Amino acid sequence: MVKREREREHSLDNYMHKKLRQGMDYHTVLDEKLCEEHPALVEKYKLEKSIGGGGQSTVYKAFRRSDGKVFAIKTVHGPDGLFEARLMAMLEVSLKGLDEQGLVHFEQLIREEPNQYGEVYHLVLELCNCSLHDRIKYKGQLDEEESAKIVIALAKTLKRVHDNEIIHCDLKPANVLLKYPRPGMFYVPKVSDFGMACWMEDPWNECGAGTWDYMSPEAMLDGCYITASDVWGLGMLLYTCLTAICPFPNMDVEVVFKNARKRDRSLRNLHHNSMDWDSIPSLSARQLIQGMTELDPGRRFTLEKDQAGPPLPLKRRELFCFILAIGDEAWAAPDASIQQSLQGFWSTTSLLL
Incomplete structure (x- = not known):
């Protein structure tokens, strides 16, 4: 029973990845490389290049597919990404109208469904120079x-x-x-x-x-x-x-x-x-x-x-x-x-x- 359930989940994952590939216009090598590992991210953003990172995180320069606006996206493996996103969101609300310019703007959090790559969160941030x-x-x-x-x-x-x-x-x-x-x-x-x-x-x-x-x-x-x-x-x-x-x-x-x-x-x-x-x-x-x-x-x-x-x-x-x-x-x-x-x-x- 357990084996059958796992096979069903695996088939569903393959179907979703195939659908994602068919319905999306890829423009970069990174999109192709990461579409299976980070499908939720690639669906919304076009990844141009890696611009930094370290430890459990990688930072990409990316363009939002809906409007072409450019962002920095910090990909974090593990629950630390969720904690960091909550802190930044809270600070942004708290500092509204005060010194919010002194913090990097937090746009949104994208969470990948748990898969063989583990727990992954993407923090969409303001791109600085x-x-x-x-x-x-x-x-x-x-x-x-x-x-x-x-x-x-x-x-x-x-x-x-x-x-x-x-x-x-x-x-x-x-x-x-x-x-x-x-x-x-x-x-x-x-x-x-x-x-x-x-x-x-x-x-x-x-x-x-x-x-x-x-x-x-x-x-x-x-x-x-x-x-x-x-x-x-x-x-x-x-x-x-x-x-x-x-x-x-x-x-x-x-x-x-x-x-x-x-x-x-x-x-x-x-x-x-x-x-x-x-x-x-x-x-x-x-x-x-x-x-x-x-x-x-x-x-x-x-x-x-x-x-x-x-x-x-x-x-x-x-x-x-x-x-x-x-x-x-x-x-x-x-x-x-x-x-x-x-x-x-x-x-x-x-x-x-």
């Missing part, structure tokens, strides 16, 4: 004006994400996509890839979720994922923008963090000694990165108006609040004397006022 990683690889070190604009935009978006009780857990240049609204305008940095994200009330219960080079010490060593972990990632991302290198190249980051923790409290930011500060001319930029990458998350800069944990010197708190206060009337910018001291890196933010 390139990633921040691509930008740095092409241009090298970014100047302080461009870096300031990037960190302002990302800090604001992350604050909105945290307000929705979500921690990204994998902030890095490859997960920041750049969209040029039109020729001659500055690009919009967009946070993408929520595949490693978690809820604040239900964080990861294991060490090492995320990307090793940009992972915070508490996530790597303790399996602790908090909003300060995203601030660490943002600080290391800013460091990469200004230096065009990873924070700890050719080093065992875990050993660096463990050694720093063992030292006297006054030397607990020993990991900063392993970073290339000579490539960052602005003292203010160095202070910002150092404040965002304190080994102790309680002393790290936050995305909140009020500083949590042990108080930092007033000037350092206000320096960071200043960059987050751009365009936000709820947070007051520092007084004139402090603004006057914001040379180099911080002076570039005047372009956004």
